[in-house]
Amino acid sequence: MLELYQFELSQYSEKVRLVLDYKGLAYRKIEVTPGIGQVELFRLTGQRQVPVLKDGSQVVADSTEIAKYLDQQYPDRPLIPTDPKQRGLCLLIEEWADESIGTKSRQVLFGALSKNQSLRKSLLPAATPDIVKVLVEAVPSELLQVLGFGVGLSQEVVKRAEADLKQDLEALCLLLADSPYLVGDQPTLADFAVAGLSILLKFPEEPYLNLPATLRGKGVPGLADSVVYEPFFTWRDRLYAQYRQPLVPSSYKSSAPNSINIE
Template identity: 70%
Template structure:
């Protein structure tokens, strides 16, 4: 069986999960523990980032490389068009989504966590002790901003990402206004990438992720609840309904701890 080494809340892992589910492939999710688990992942793949796909003796890192591997080796339900113009648009949009939605959404989520104590509370595990939850949810915004400087998430960087991502979502809404998919009348890698990479802007409301129920349907204020982007998120939600496999529908996709052979 295919094995996906992942973080459950990694938007790039979600992109690969969308592709696997769309193609109807059975796979086992293996949750990588940040830190020590990433060192073990390095022994397996030669790098520390998720997602990593293991198919027998083959190990493939990077979401785009995984997508290309799956398309070549599991061609049923193709995700890359054959027609040259549509293929070019699909590949260009996939790369754009990685660099735009994929990277900017992390900064935007951090900005949302710094501003919204309710959102900050929702991303904490359900078994977090009440005293610790109270401490973490009431950290002053100024302190969160200071912490952000240390990881390249200054208020200026967050603001720039928010501005750029709003323009990106406006463009996606225009594309989807009169079309069911981004590059034509059938789903492609472009659609699967954009849908998966938008994970951090708004968590799906259905049982598609192994997350606390109070996180489902929550999102970054100003994005997930903005009526200007309703076209996009309604499309994204339909994409989950149509193509993502609920976690209760297939027990092998429930996360397991990392195991390196």
């Protein structure tokens, strides 16, 4: 069976899970422990990021490479169109989504977490002792903002990312206003990249991800809860309902991740 080395809350891992579900390919998720678990990834692939796909003796790193590999090995339900114009557009949108939505959604989520104590607390698993919840809630926002500055996430960077994402979401709402897919009349890698990479902006309402129930449907204030971008999230919900496999209930009780790996 295919094996996906992943972080549950990684947006690039989600892009691959969406693609695997679309193609109807069964796979086993292997949750990588940030830090120590990445040493094994480095041994396997010469780099330390998720997602990594293992297909027998083949090991493929990077969500784009994985999508291309899957299209080659499992050509049913193709992801990348053959028509030259559509192919070009699909590849362009996919690359833009990786660079803009993928990177900046992490930055704005960090910004939101550093400002919002209850969002921070809701990232903790249900079993977290009350005392820890109280401590997490008590971490001053200013301290997190200073820590964010230490890893290159100053308030200025977060503000810029938020402005760029607003433009991205506006563009997507316009493009999707009268068509169900971004390129042509079938879903493509462009749709799966955009939809999967946007999970940190607003976590899906339905149980597709192993995350605390309190976080479902929540996201970055100003983006997740704005009526202006609602058409985009409604489109994403529809795409998920059509193609993404919800978790089986027994698999999301105990192992909800308790940290987001920001970089």
